[in-house]
Amino acid sequence: MSQKDEVCQHRLLVARDTLEVIQGKWRLPIIISLTHGNKRFGEIQRDISDISPKMLSQELKALETNKIIARTLYDSMPVTVEYSLTPLGLTMKKLLDEILNWGVLFRKEILEK
Amino acid sequence: MSQKDEVCQHRLLVARDTLEVIQGKWRLPIIISLTHGNKRFGEIQRDISDISPKMLSQELKALETNKIIARTLYDSMPVTVEYSLTPLGLTMKKLLDEILNWGVLFRKEILEK
């Protein structure tokens, strides 16, 4: 395998890493919701109106595993849990901007023509 | 629903549009392969070593439907088919760059620690 091919293979690998983090129906909505400030479980659920508690719980765990968000438990009564973006999560801002930018462009070119 | 909420809902919609185009195991690899020049079916298959002809055919059709790539048939013997990025496909460059950039960052922070 040539050096150029190796670089290509690495590009494919890295692109898949990113996709794995943002893939699925709910992860981008959750991340976007948290870019507007720290939120509790119920608040995110109200933000994303059609998500079930099962999916929200599952996807929050996945994002936490990937260190995109952090979970903070407050010992208030009743117990509240706050979710926030980690420093790594905050580095997604430019990526999110491009996803939104290109989505607008795509919508103009395809969906509205 | 407040105006702020409506803006948010629109952001979610647009983000999902983008995701729908790049989602799945094979679309980013195909697009990235075509950023290195126009390619034939067999060339893409050799680029992405583990893709089956069924998946390649299926995903090429999906990308063509979304006007990301174009299919050109040459009446040579034997028949050859060339795939290329459309102008819309070329507008994905900045998005692809961010996907690759963030993937490198993510790999540094998580996978290699």
Add this chain to the structure above:
DNA sequence: GTAACTACTTACTCAAAGGTAACTACTATA
């Protein structure tokens, strides 16, 4: 004591995504 709020979990089901293997149709070459 019962309803409501916090934040989930569990079991079951269905649909979409993806993989494997074989097959098609045409042409060129040995």
Add this chain to the structure above:
DNA sequence: TATAGTAGTTACCTTTGAGTAAGTAGTTAC
């Protein structure tokens, strides 16, 4: 006549993603 190269297609199966509905556990207010 058989093999290889062009570009796919088809049928079948398995895996993964996502939805529904109900249940859990603790606290507070009525």
